[in-house]
Amino acid sequence: MQPLTEKTIRSSFVNASRQEAKKLTLPENFDSLDWDSLEYLGWRDPKMMQRGYLFHTDDSGRTRGILLRPTDGGRKPTNAAMCEMCRDVNIPCAVGMWTTKRAxxxxxxxxxLGTLICLNFECSRNVRIPPPKNPIYPDPMVVVAQRIELLDERVQSFLSRL
Ligand SMILES: [Zn+2]
Known part of the structure; x- marks a missing residue:
């Protein structure tokens, strides 16, 4: 995705109050993020772990951000669950139920609205893990490219449902 500025982040929320947007703390690695390998920017607020944020820019260049809350406080990760965004079946990370206000x-x-998302928003990393070669998918990188595309579409469609 295109790099976002702090200003864009604070002004692109569709479901947070001005006060909530102001209180947001950027991810600790914000200045060194590898934007090319992200379909969305998601993180947990380093100062308020009960808050998560997800930002996405659609094809028309519009950036939308949402404030999410882990329903169980994030303490009990649902390991058996599948993330609705990356839908990784061999999920290498914990998935949790997040709720977000409608716009x-x-x-x-x-x-x-509630949805299952990787607890630390690792979706972009997950979809880039190449699957083992098999007769149906001889080229793992083709699969990775498809997953990247699908992740982008799912995030976009979730934001549109808000
Ligand atoms: Zn995920």
Whole structure:
């Protein structure tokens, strides 16, 4: 994805108050992020672990960000669950249930949406792990390219459902 500035991040929320956007703490590695290997930027607030953020830029260049909360406080990772974004079947990391407010009035009225996402937003890393070669998929990098594409589409469609 295209690198985001702090200003874009704080002003692109679709479901956070101005106050919440102001209180956000950037990821610790923000200055050294490898944006080329990210389909979305996701992280847990280093100062408020009960908050996660996800930012995505769609094909038209519009960036949207959401504030998420782990439903179980993130303490009990659901290891058997599959992340709705990367859908990695050999998931190398913990997946948790996150809830996020709907955009606009629905969200202000308390309407939320829940989804399973890798607890530390490792989706982009997961989809880049090449699968073992097999007769159906002789080229693992073709599979990786497809997964990257699908991850991008799923994030975009999830944001549109808000
Ligand atoms: Zn994932």
């Amino acid at each position: 606009g009035q629905a969200g202000r009225d308390g309407d939320t």
